[in-house]
């Protein structure tokens with residue numbers, strides 16, 4: 001299975017979640033569009049087991065900005081047709097850039113990559129004041145596109161009422177809760193991967 005990891009915003013924790021998914025599922029990793037450095041692919045490499053294969057990006061852009069703007073700065077036009085899922089016998093974790101409606105160009109959004117390459121979406125929702133609205137808007141955007149959503153991963157300081165009302169309105173399962181960690185390393189990722197495996201087929 002190919003999983004597309006999206007978030008309710010940039011910095012929501014998609015790269016951390018992608019590392020946890022790769023570790024839990026023994027999956028490979030692909031970031032189709034990287035805007036700015038360090039490369040998320042290098043971060044996932046450093047957080048996961050040697051066996052996790054990292055595929056090269058379709059686009060690596062120099063500026064940490066929206067891909068449409070970063071591409072223009074580099075004199076590149078992003079084309080949806082260039083996104084072809086790498087071939088692997090393993091599950092594949094595909095990480096978006098920013099949130100769903102981050103533009104790739106004047107026509108397409110990051111979430112338009114998902115139906116081309118993935119079987120299901122995993123939504124990362126960090127928990128800040130305002131995140132209920134951002135999460136439910138994202139769920140609406142995914143539903144409008146009829147994309148199957150495997151579930152939500154909450155990241156950040158526990159907020160049971162926010163989590164409850166998001167799950168209530170979205171009808172989605174919670175796959176994992178990640179709390180703020182002082183250190184994020186391979187051990188942290190392995191610990192969360194074990195928890196994720198317990199919930200995966202629940």
Ligand SMILES: Nc1ncnc2c1ncn2[C@@H]1O[C@H](COP(=O)(O)OP(=O)(O)OP(=O)(O)O)[C@@H](O)[C@H]1O
Nearest residue numbers: 007010011012013014015016097098178179180181
């Ligand atoms: N639970 C957590 N505890 C501590 N630090 C965290 C946690 N979750 C994420 N971070 C840190 O927050 C930053 C942003 O997270 P991350 O890089 O995973 O976001 P992202 O959604 O992948 O962003 P992008 O849109 O750039 O791909 C990173 O430095 C990451 O290590």
Ligand SMILES: C[C@H](N)[C@H](N)CCCCCC(=O)O
Nearest residue numbers: 010035036064065066097098
């Ligand atoms: C540079 C950053 N880390 C991400 N790769 C891209 C985030 C784009 C956000 C655009 C926006 O929603 O305003």
Ligand SMILES: [Mg+2]
Nearest residue numbers: 014015040095
């Ligand atoms: Mg990332």
